[in-house]
Amino acid sequence: MALLILFFLLGLSFSLEVFSEKLEIKENEIIAEGDAEAYYKNYYIKAKKIKLLRDKDEVYAYEDVYIKNLKTGFEIRGSFAYVNMKKNKGYFLNAKGKFREFNFEAKKIEQLDKERFKVYEATVTTCPLDDKELYLCIFRANITKERALIFHNRLKFFKVPIFYLPVYLIPLGGRKTGFLMPTIGSSTYSSFIYIQPFFWAISRDKDMTITADYRKDQMKGLSLEYRQAFDEESDLITQFSLYKEDKKKGDWWKGREMYRENRFRIFMKYRKKPFKIGVEELSDPYYYEDISFKQEEITKPYTKTYLIYEKETKNYLFYFQTVRYRDLTEEKNNAVNLLPEASFHLKPFYYKGFNFSLDSSFTNFYRNYDGSFMRISLEPTVGKYFELFKVSNYSSLTLINRYYPDSEEDKIVSTFRFRHSVPQYFSLSYGGFKFKNFLEGLYTFSPKDYEVQIFDYQDELNEENNFQFTLVGNLYKNRKLMDYFLNTGYNLLGSYTFPTDGKKIDKKLLPLYYNVSVYPVENVRFWQDAVYDFNLGVFARNVIGTDISWKNFSVGISNSVYKNSEKKVTTDQIALNLKYSGDKFFSGISLNYDRLVDKETYRNVYVGVKGKCWSLVLDYKRNYYRNRDEYVDQVFLRFNLFFKEEIEIPLRR
Secondary structure: OEEEEEEEEEEOOOEEEEEEEEEEOOOOOEEEEEEEEEOOEEEEEEEEEEOOOOOOOEEEEEEEEEEEOOOOOOOEEEEEHHHOOOEEEEEEEEEEEEEEOOEEEEEEEEEEEOOOOEEEEEEEOOOOHOOOOOOEEEEEEEEEEEEEEEEEEEEEOOOOOEEEEEEEEEEOOOOOOOOOOOOOEEOOOOOOOEEEEEEEEEOOEEEEEEEEEEEOOOOEEEEEEEEEEOOOOOOEEEEEEEEEOOOOOOOHOOOOOOOOOEEEEEEEEEEEOEEEEEEEEEEEOHHHHOOOOOOOHHHOOOEEEEEEEEEEEEOOOEEEEEEEEEEOOOOOOOEEEEEEEEEEEEEEEEEOOOEEEEEEEEEEEOOOOEEEEEEEEEEEEEEEEEEEOOOEEEEEEEEEEEEEOOOOOOOHHHHEEEEEEEEEEEEEEEOOOEEEEEEEEEEEEOOOOOOOOOOOHHHOOOOOEEEEEEEEEEEEEEEEEEEEEEEEEEEEOOOEEOOOOOOOOOOOOOOOEEEEOOOOOOOOOEEEEEEEEOOEEEEEEEEEEEEEOOOOOOEEEEEEEOOOOOOOOOEEEEEEEEEOOOOOOOEEEEEEEEEOOOOOEEEEEEEEEOOOOOEEEEEEEEEEOOOOOOEEEEEEEEEEEEEOOEEEEEOOO
């Protein structure tokens, strides 16, 4: 039958366009049959049969139904569909569709209004529907714009149920209240661990995470984290964690001089220009080691509590801070604190061809067992750019003044530092090869050494009279062939300190610092990062390595050797990294071996498999703690669901 095309203008705001093999019109009723298609308002509808009731704004679609919202991109297929566009109601039978990155199919989907849906006997996945490797089976779900309340959830992996929850609340569309992914597993001291976070979206600018932590035979805990954004330049994060340990256990306290039954963490960060405030307090220095699963926290050397005031204009910078450190490597805390430190920096300004700047500061260093040690610093600088024989030059003079009121020796230190640099950029081309280089010659002079108690770099006041030369560049021919950095010098004072052990060497030629990478072919790199002392004929530091990648494989190996001024090896470590990343499988191994102690100091091995919407990784780490002469093992199983959420299961810690 010939194709019939009909255009109707309904009202003044929308149109109807229908394509079909058979078309029947009865007043306000339009029936299209035979591969019928319709464009109605914001919808495209395709089915074997379409019935439209214009007066009621209703659409019925029968057999092989496909509906797409042209405005939102929402798509759905099914055997039958009813839509009341006026009331935003309807239902779909045997529905299949896609919403954002999720594919779904359901026995029935019922639309209650514009933002509320009910779903019956559904399957949700990010895998293709015809090849579901991982999917969520839902008996019933109540869905709104903000959240989904799901009943009788069964997570199936290749048709095998692996997880069940009778009721679960999932936030949708960004910051919404609901449960987050739990952590389930075990550790050395607990046979069962369950950590369940709950996210509470209080308002647009406030939210909170409440986390319950249960560790059988070890401890139970609760954490509260509150976050609030006031504006683009001010926000607040607070967190409080409290754990109560099992009195009958506590094997992890063996060998320590302290014991805590109640353990806590207090954390706060507040930012509002020009202030920054931070608090991080722990009940004991072993808190992260015993409780955290994050490697960066387990190995964290210190915590910091601070108050900072910063005021910056186009002419100056004023900075005030008080900082208290807590040493997590020792039970007794004797870290150096800044109570307080204030600094004023006058930014460079130009006057009659010269540029002027000023750095000044007051610092009160404080240790719990040693008390206070104050320092006042004042450093004005004058500099000038000029050309000499058509070559750019820059000279500067800094007057260095220090006052140490608590010192028993030099209370006042006054000296100066003169610097003159000649920076040059140049390029060379020959036979298709291109060299791009930066070369700088630098002369530095300061007249005297001062022996003062050293707390930071400002206390390192040494006599200087030396030339330094720096070359940075690369070589290209269609691709990068080499890049390099070299720095050496000549000390007119006749001595320098050896880079690794600080011993004085009575020679003028300074060590060569260099880093060179060579790319002989694509995906191959040979590199060396070294410090060579010409006078002693020894590498103070020599790190050489090779990186190779081929198809799905990559490998890297390096050897790090450090020597002192007596040519004795102080560090000799080998590092190996091997990775494979295929379509289905991926794996990797990282090893660090210390040849001096004849021990493997670090090992990380992971093996993973990935499917169409999931990945499963078994991750093993082993660290050697030299101060305790023991290894700490960690084993995690990580299951990434739909490439959206990850369940981390600690098997050993």
